[in-house]
Amino acid sequence: MEEEKIQISVYQIALDSDLFQDENKLDTLTQTIESKGYTQQEISDGIDGFSLKLLYGVKPQNPKWKKFLSQVTTDNQPISEINKSWTESFILLAQNKNNIYAVTGGLGFFIIQDYINQDFGIDVISRLIKKEDKIIKATKEKSVVGGVIGSSKNFRKNYNLFENDSFGKIYQELKANLDKEILQSKFGFNHDDLKKDSFCIAKTSFRINKSITFEQLFEIIKGCEYLIDNVDAIAINNVEKIVKKKNQTLINNLENELFSQLWNRYQQPEDYNIDFDLCHKEFEKYLTASKYIVKKNLSNKNFFDDFVFEELDNVDLLFSKIKELEDSPDNEQGFRELISSLKIYSYDENDEELTHGWLHHHIHGDVEIDEKRYFFIDKSWYLIKEEFIKELNEGCKHFISEHTNEELTNKWNYPTQKENDYNQTYFEQENTLVIDKVTPENIEPCDILKWDDETLFFYHVKAGFGNTMRDLCSQIIIAANRINGSKLGDKKYLKKIYKQMKDKSSSSDEYYKKVAKQTDSLTEDQFLALFDKHLIFVLAVLDTGTNERSLSEIEKFKSNIAKFSLQELYKEMRSIDVALEIIQIKKGN
Known part of the structure; x- marks a missing residue:
């Protein structure tokens, strides 16, 4: 009779957990699982070199929507009957002389998730591929910096790790092609088992997306263990994980x-x-x-x-x-x-x-x-690796040298002058509007608007080139997207900017009265005509450090989050075809 085959993921148990203080770690884990409602099953034959434990659990299922729909159904309708169904789950534990591995079905993963090696799958694949190999089909990533917590990507054509690299990224899942030679030499597949290449999914677990027999499962476990013990890993992530045992x-x-x-x-x-x-x-x-x-x-x-x-x-x-x-x-x-x-x-x-x-x-x-x-x-x-910090500094230095703006000339008497106080020093300057705190649709277009014959500049002013740059960069891309879209479309948002400025005339706040007064010499049509010019958004930064520094010497600034945010902002602005520049505001006495 042909053996049953299924696709299944392999987990490795993290034996450095506080749970495993006793010598018999397999029994300890088994007892822990039993305490959560699973029962140990009798098994017949083991696998050479492995001690096995099989645990089984069931959980009743009662859909919440049945009670919800009872408000409209009449008595004795089949849909209203409480027919309890059950979710069946299993956990198979396999221990050899070095490690404990687990495979699960149903809800079994939820029981062992606190005890698994979170890096196991990534650790395996880092020994199977090279960074230049165009074999990556999909990724799941988290970032330690920037405005995006996590993202999933599926590529039309296979990528390599270089093509998908960015600062501060941590791969949580990689889906990659594995050719027949790897499947045969590393995981024990026979030539007859393979009609074509397969792909693997590496995350907290490792899985080859191919139906396998029970015996082949253990060949894959042995293959994973051999790779980790004998093959050097490539640097999948550009961050270094701080290992607890050593640090x-x-x-x-x-x-x-x-x-x-x-x-x-x-x-x-x-x-x-x-x-x-x-x-x-x-x-x-x-x-x-x-x-x-x-x-x-x-x-x-x-x-x-x-x-x-x-x-x-x-x-x-x-x-x-x-x-x-x-x-x-x-x-x-x-x-x-x-x-x-x-x-x-x-x-x-x-x-x-x-x-x-x-x-x-x-x-x-x-x-x-x-x-x-x-x-x-x-x-x-995690700690950002030094070579990537060097690359980050070089990238920022290149951007600053190529995209420096020099139009804001007033000095900032920091910290006596607050941000809004500094912005107010530009009231009544020629070809200038101060619109700090003007936020139609809760989007601030900029703090200071300046123009010449060809260009309209949007200055976003910030004290300090530190971690708060992340929020400012996010604010700029939101404003740029909205303004660019409105300029090319119905101009509703642009009209709202002008209206909100004009409406400030009724405010009791002296600053807002000055904002409104600017519209006395500028009609709405004249204001809208400004947006026919070439748009440039400008990051205007004051260095708040004690010692005088220049952004051109970016390595003197310690905030890698700020540098990364600047680099990501530049990429995003290019993607919407809006120019970005940067200026360092001079500090006053």
């Missing part, structure tokens, strides 16, 4: 600083200018979930009683709810203990669980120690 003191310091920052954010959300995102490793499932529930430790109860989060992508949403508690933490230690005890569960519209994990493993943040910036993402710490 325990550093990681302790990083975590202490991270919690200190979180505590400060909790106390002063308006004043503490450091952002923290919340996202699960499975970012697509998490961000598209219908609801989020917070639980504490091993409890199945909602920590906030009946309260359900409709979205939960930043810490401020959670912190505001914690502050409503009768026993909300009033010191940093109590705050840290609470945060470390909470878990986030995400669900779809049918109340089916999509993701779960410890709250502090959902946090995305960054910490600077010894003038190096470390990024915390998916419960791991």
Whole structure:
């Protein structure tokens, strides 16, 4: 009889977890799974070189929509009957002398997800491919910097890793072609098994997208283990993961600083200018979930009683709810203990669980120690590799040398002068409008608008070339997209800018009165005609550092987030065919 074949993923258990203190790690893991409602199954024959444990679980399914539709159905309709169905799941554990591996079906993955090696699949594929090989079919990526948390890409033609490279990227999943030679030599397939090349999916698990027999599963496990033990890996990511075993003191310091920052954010959300995102490793499932529930430790109860989060992508949403508690933490230690005890569960519209994990493993943040910036993402710490920082500096230096603007000549008496005070120094200058805080559709077109015979300049003014550049760059691309689209279309947004300026005449604020007064000598038609000129958006930056520095010597500025944001902004502006320049505002006395 022909053997049954299925496609299946292989996970490796992370044996450095605190769970595995006892010598018999397989029994420890088995008991943990049994405590979650799974029962161990008797098995007949083992596999040479492996000790096996098979566990089975069932979970009742009762669709939520049945009760919802009961409002319109009459009695005794088949659709209203509560016919309980069951989801069957399994977990197969396989231990050899070095490691424990797992394969799962149904909901089994949710049981072992806290104990797996998160890098296993990527670790395997990094030993199978070269960066120049055009074999990449699709990717899932997260970024430690920039405005995008994560993205999925599917390529029309196969790419290589060089073609898809960018600063601060962490690959979470790679889908790549594997030729017949690799499948035969590394994973034990016979020539007769292979009609064509196959592809693999590497993430927390490793899977060859080909139906395999039970025996072939163990050939693939052996192949993965051989690769990790004997073949050098290529640098898949341009960030370096900080390994806990080798850097325990550093990681302790990083975590202490991270919690200190979180505590400060909790106390002063308006004043503490450091952002923290919340996202699960499975970012697509998490961000598209219908609801989020917070639980504490091993409890199945909602920590906030009946309260359900409709979205939960930043810490401020959670912190505001914690502050409503009768026993909300009033010191940093109590705050840290609470945060470390909470878990986030995400669900779809049918109340089916999509993701779960410890709250502090959902946090995305960054910490600077010894003038190096470390990024915390998916419960791991990363450091940007030095060679990529060098490339980043060179890229920014080239952009600055080629796209420098020199039209803003007023000096900024910082910190005595605030940003708006500086912008006001351009009132009544020829061919100039100050429109700081004019925000139709909640989009600020710019702070200062200047023009000559051919060009209209949009100046976005910022004090400091630091991490807050990320928000400014995001603001610029939003404004550029809206203005460029309106210019080419119905001009509604441009008209709203003029109207909002003019309407400020009724304001009691002296600044807004000055904004409105500018329209006395400029009609709406004249204002709209300005946008027929060539548009250039300008990043206008004041260096707030103690020592005088020039942006042309970009390596003297430490914020890699700012540099990356500038580089990404330039790419995005080019993609919409809008020019970008930069100017360094001179500091006054």
